[in-house]
Amino acid sequence: MLTKKSLIGLTALGALALNAVPAMAQVTAGSQEVHAYVGETFGDDLTDRRISGRTPELDDDVTYGLRYGYNFTDAWGLELSLGQTNSAVTGLPGRDIDLDLTTFDVDAVYHFNPSGRFVPYVVAGLGYASADLDRPIIGAVNGGSVRIGDDNGFTANAGVGAKYFVTDKVSLRLDARYRYLDKVVDRFDDSLNTFETTFGVGFHF
Template sequence: MKKYLLLVLVPALLLGMLQKAEAGVLAESFSVSPYVGGYSFIDKDRLETGPTFGIRGGYNFTTHFGLEAAFGYIPTEGKANSGIGDADVFSYHLDALYHFMPDGPLVPYLAAGYGGNSREYEGGGDVSRSTVNYGVGVKYFLREAMALRGDVRHLISRDVGETFHNFEYTVGLDFLFGGVKPAAVAAQPAEEPSLEPVPAAEPTPGHYKYCVTLHGEFDIDKAQVRPENKDEIAIVGNFMKKYPTTTAVIEGHTDNVGSPEYNLDLSKRRAQAVVNYLAENYGIDRSRLEARGYGLARPVEPNTTDEGRQANRRIEAIIDCAFD
């Protein structure tokens, strides 16, 4: 038995030392778990404890809950004076697993399931029984998508009015395939210094200072200028045509629906849409315009209501003032 355990544990530990990684159970992932261990037949079965070899295959619906099918082989023999001889036992069951602390690296779990076992005796008289099982286990993730696993089960079966108890204790490896990785907390874009226009000196008596602002909202997941915003953009376009030394920084913003990376790109596209509109419809030189995106970093309203999210899907502008 020790030889079989070493065949599993030594390569696993070496791999873990080579590449340690933060890991855990992934939702919507498949698992394959080869294992070795021991299997004990209690009292009435009159069979000796033997080694067990098998494989488990499962699917994790969430990080906490999964289903797993198991198949194991136990070569054994009858106890002294039982007259049984050699026996081959096959165990198979479908189990539900509940993982605690699934983010790892140490993930304990509970298991329970239903299945059966079949026994082929050297002298004939093969037997098949249904079984229920329950137990506990632990997975220790050595690296991403690979864990060392230990498992203990109590298996209960009935036959001709009698109850039989068996125990299985195994170690093995758990390999994960696919799955949905937790969304990384994306760093918010660094605050860029606002290109606030240099305040112009107050005009001398008889002169006037003219300023203009821009604010517009966008549809969900869109970067097209709304028709109702074109009148306000026209004010900016006409203002910049009249005062050709003025410049403008167009800032795009989003609500919190979607990933931070996607929203950052969407906000840049919204700002660029306004820059393009001013350049194409009012002839404003693009060197006087700059588009910036801030994604979901600067909400003006809480994103907890439709109205708040609509207010955050917007563009704003920083525009120079001009003197007559």
């Protein structure tokens, strides 16, 4: 319910922004940005082996969060992001298990055409990821019973995107990123190669 409301809210903000005053100034040295976003995370295998004959997977699900950016120059900026994905572990012998994934990223951003209304960019950085399983994953490996809990680890991301300035203070943003997750479970863990696509609304000051 929360993620659906977030999507509706961001869409409404975007529609209002399109009717606002035309853009004049875009990415400038010393400027700051705050963005709210919502989108989709595409999952991957959680473990490096089968559990009771099946490989648990992080499900594709809605992601949302906030980003704060500071632009040192017209082109270069630093961005802090806090994201939340309320997902689930699928591919289990029994029913799916809810898994909440929280990420915190520190990214470098390079803007192309920073003085234009349409500003493409590339982004890359490192961060921290924390998983919260609703209950342990229980099964069998090589004939023995196992109990797998959640864990924390580092994350890395890299991607491309674009900001479209509808006014000198408000922008719409599309973003696509590859995300590497070191691990999210505490046994038989496997690194995850995931992708995120998001839409956001930003405010510049």
